[in-house]
Amino acid sequence: MTTVSSDTLIVGQQATGTDITVPVIRFTGTGNGPSVYIQANIHGAEVQGNAVIHHLVELFNCHPPKGDVCLVPMANPLGINQKSGEFTLGRFDPITGENWNRQYHFDASLIDQLAQSHLNAPEAEVAAALRQAMGVQIDAKLASPFGVKSGQHLALRLQKMALQADIVLDLHTGPISARHLYVPSYAEERAHLFNIPLNIVIPSDFAGALDEASFSPWWQLSDAMAARGRALPVLVDAFTLELGSQEYLNVASARDDALGIARYLQSRGVLDPFELTLPKTTQYACSLDNYRAIYSPCGGQIEYLAPLGEPVSAEHPLARIWHFDALATSLQQSRELRLPVDVIPVLHFASASVRQGTELYKVLTHYYRLSGSDVS
Amino acid sequence: MTTVSSDTLIVGQQATGTDITVPVIRFTGTGNGPSVYIQANIHGAEVQGNAVIHHLVELFNCHPPKGDVCLVPMANPLGINQKSGEFTLGRFDPITGENWNRQYHFDASLIDQLAQSHLNAPEAEVAAALRQAMGVQIDAKLASPFGVKSGQHLALRLQKMALQADIVLDLHTGPISARHLYVPSYAEERAHLFNIPLNIVIPSDFAGALDEASFSPWWQLSDAMAARGRALPVLVDAFTLELGSQEYLNVASARDDALGIARYLQSRGVLDPFELTLPKTTQYACSLDNYRAIYSPCGGQIEYLAPLGEPVSAEHPLARIWHFDALATSLQQSRELRLPVDVIPVLHFASASVRQGTELYKVLTHYYRLSGSDVS
Amino acid sequence: MTTVSSDTLIVGQQATGTDITVPVIRFTGTGNGPSVYIQANIHGAEVQGNAVIHHLVELFNCHPPKGDVCLVPMANPLGINQKSGEFTLGRFDPITGENWNRQYHFDASLIDQLAQSHLNAPEAEVAAALRQAMGVQIDAKLASPFGVKSGQHLALRLQKMALQADIVLDLHTGPISARHLYVPSYAEERAHLFNIPLNIVIPSDFAGALDEASFSPWWQLSDAMAARGRALPVLVDAFTLELGSQEYLNVASARDDALGIARYLQSRGVLDPFELTLPKTTQYACSLDNYRAIYSPCGGQIEYLAPLGEPVSAEHPLARIWHFDALATSLQQSRELRLPVDVIPVLHFASASVRQGTELYKVLTHYYRLSGSDVS
């Protein structure tokens, strides 16, 4: 039998003295399954993941997980509660501009040392040693007499929980966006299980995001062991799911993404097999360096023409840029934005008014059908 | 024959010394029709009106207006260019919080004086005197040794152009919004011509907006003359059109609103009659005090349930407010927002995360079918 | 003997479900003195009043007040905790632009009714009736099925406490500012007691601020009674104190302002007489319509030249406006800002870069020595 409990974790303190807290829901595993950590809404405007967690709570109540599960909805109160005009200014710290999802910890120098010292240790012992070493570093950082940044207070406390898990899922959304998934390349064969149409396959680099902070140590450890002649699998899976558009909550449609996650969790042995009915989805993928941003070539007001999630041929217009300052003049009143390659638009900017250099779109280029995909 | 010209008007200066300018397009009238002033985008995120002006330019090129027409797209460069995160922070001056559309001028003390001094003057003379007196006041304000606010530099310079017109249209949008129209009650019989589904009938008060600044002097003059026994019609018509949602540009659909405006202009003698094909639209109206804002009773994340522009019966849910901090607790996880009266939702808030007291919806209550409406 | 207690009052709820609370400190009066309400920091960047309240707590512990005292430091958590860059964006609601100190309640239609119904009632009964009537209105507003704005949730709950007091002090600061005091004209003879150098004498209008919401009902009641032949004094005193510059905390210097308040409270019978040593201060005053804002005549970067709080003769430069875009050109590289009248600069803008129309200074004009002032 599973037990579920809920608690709040203090992750900061406001100028007024109010504690900043996040809700933490824990299911105790019924058996020996892998442990799972899932969080949502670290970017303040990206609310849809909370609805997915809502469905996962219901699902785990019916289908008890075999490993421990830790769920953190509304993971970033500072980001969620920060408004500027009618929108949530939730992507970066409004004081420093630092992205809330670039402040997790990983010190790569640990890895070689550990590969050396635990070259012949049993897998479980290696894993425990890496978790232990990273935990010590995180605690030391939090205890520094010089202090740490607000974003690190939050990120490091979340990471201490995520660090204990074998599977880490970070639920985001894009601005105006189709659903897409960041897949570490070692786990590409499992990506299709989530049933997400667009997939970006990423390398083992660390730039501060939670998925990277969760898989990079284990991936680099696997590589370091391999260099020493030992085949050690990457012991942790971590994915970032982008569940559509920001500032949009649709609890009914969140169920499909919860079911995709459940299918993935079944494949990893967290959940027992049971029937899951998922919509048929055509799945595409490309590598991270083929996932390209397109910046506006000029200022103007934008009609976003290309539907998200569907292939667009080279030289087909993605957007029309209007120059309403040129009405009734001989100047060009609008121009089309076209690319020299076939693309699938993944997301576009949230505003209709852009200056030169605004990121208008992100697109898959050199994309291919994801292996394992449902559709023939 | 009509002539069209375009120019830029300086409406301010940046800290860096750059002039702040707006485009001004002028059609010279072919005959003795009323003069028209139309502006768009005084709120920086409300771009759709620019596309309507684009269609009006094309339309006036084919169908020359009989009176002079002045068109100002992108009327507020400061608002349009001010971003905060991915959205335009364009509703109020980011320094002071003052709404860009509350800074026009009207000094009601003029009216009684003028009614007295011109009680028996011909209509044209009365009109010229009021325009003259208001122009003098605006110029004096701009020339004050103490200076005027940034918002007034903009508003007063726009108003000097609008002041010359017999018809003033100010093109806006709501946040996430159905199309709606602010109608001064003396002009209610003409409102249906715009073919806008939702209509709010307003009194002669002045709170600083362009429509009010344009009709209030003439309305109050009409009243002051009436009190002295002279029947003087309200000589100026002014409307605020709200053309859907902010941050959204759709040039094709803007054509319908341009045609609605053309139909109204035909009825006023600005355009000669020609065939206009407008979609059939059910039109509702209510008075301003029955146009109600609904503020969130608590904090939470919102599913906006009620479709905009359609009647919702009393006690039918408009929104569901989620408390994802209560997942896996015994606390209430969501609640519905209901109202004790029948309403038509006009617009809703742009973000899914709201604190207690956020304006969630604006709704028509005690609404009725607009007279003259197309639909039987 | 006095007793002191502290509590927190819920004034709102965040999107994440966290209650928004303010601290409330209450001293129970030892005798029959007037009751007092003092709050600070309703504008988020204006922190110095909190330090004054700190000193008042210490002072009341030594010198028990005879009437009940209610103290609310950090009265606006939403404003205090809202950062944009390195500064507190605390003057207005970041969603709507509405000033946090313009959302208090007063319905003037109450007054005539009450003057009529209580024309011959004893003073205490009149006062109780007005407090009762206003409390009922505030409760009804808060209970509306349509809800109220975030700023009203805060303001109305604070006002319910302030409404019970005979003396209301609202502690603010300017941007970069000399200390100044807003004085309702009926209380001008008492203003000097606060020992604040610059004083602005205001009429009985209501525009939504706490001081106005506190004195206007009583002032208008006094006038309405007078019109009916009864001499009823204004039963409540209310002042807004501006204690220097925002974003600046100096606890030691706050003591002088606490002593000024104590001297005023002694004069009203809240505190017993005891020796108070206050610095000698030259005190000036002018009426509200002579308290003038000066808006920048152009864009540029500013050297603020005139020391705050000291008389500046007509045509003496207050600031130099630099045009660094004109370096090495034949254009004007800087210009001086001068006024045609003698002034005392009270405050200036917080930034060095201004667009045309930015409020550069506020100044006393047609100022005079405050009566009762210490200095011969």
Add this chain to the structure above:
Amino acid sequence: MTTVSSDTLIVGQQATGTDITVPVIRFTGTGNGPSVYIQANIHGAEVQGNAVIHHLVELFNCHPPKGDVCLVPMANPLGINQKSGEFTLGRFDPITGENWNRQYHFDASLIDQLAQSHLNAPEAEVAAALRQAMGVQIDAKLASPFGVKSGQHLALRLQKMALQADIVLDLHTGPISARHLYVPSYAEERAHLFNIPLNIVIPSDFAGALDEASFSPWWQLSDAMAARGRALPVLVDAFTLELGSQEYLNVASARDDALGIARYLQSRGVLDPFELTLPKTTQYACSLDNYRAIYSPCGGQIEYLAPLGEPVSAEHPLARIWHFDALATSLQQSRELRLPVDVIPVLHFASASVRQGTELYKVLTHYYRLSGSDVS
């Protein structure tokens, strides 16, 4: 004889179609001296450097430079003109959060290639080749069919000018700050000439700032040549000067910093020797890893106690953090911030209200007297 000219450079375009431009002032060198590039105000609130450029223009008019000089005041119009409340939000792009001074270009892979191909080339030829190669890369970036970011449009166009210079100075300020200088370690012996009290000695890393983008290629080239046995000096000097506090303009005091720059330029042969009278200044330095940020251990309101620029002994309080929510409770009402090491505070945060993790101070630790310093 020198000639001076001024021009404007287009560095972007607003949504409204307005070009974004920066002023560019050029002095033609009288002889064979090194060329110089100096810019100011790339961070929008940091205005004081513009006044230094003003003095340099006057100085160069009297004392013609021997090499070409390019001066760019107000280098970032987007940053300067972006207000949020009464302050300039000028440190990062308000859309993306990216620091305006982290977007310059350097592709380190160029260097090894160039060291190989030009191992025996004359110095001037090597320099020309590196400038040529970097220019080609920058042009290619600007011409990408995918576009570049707004911040890169600005940075790359500025960098194309800076790239031509032998000496690059980037004029900044801190938030509330003492004057300090970032010194590449190879140039430490020249640092004292600027007469700036606090100096931070930095390594050859590249993180996107202009000083790094200017010296890193030449420094790494020198190292790469050294590894191949050729002694090539670092051919470009680049410094970031931090000239006090942001949002503060003092043209008179800017003269001293202009004179410090002149003294440095004399030592490099840009200016002929002439008498310069500089104030005596005690100069300290530490290495970048000893330049430490201190983050607030809790939320609260801050009294900044330690004077900037002066040594503070270990355990001496730097600040007092107040908890005004704890007034009249048994909780701690304030705490002191102390460090376990001797420090010199360089700058502190601009606001008095901070959440946990806000950067309160930056301090020199393990500091030492700068060599060459004036003071005995």
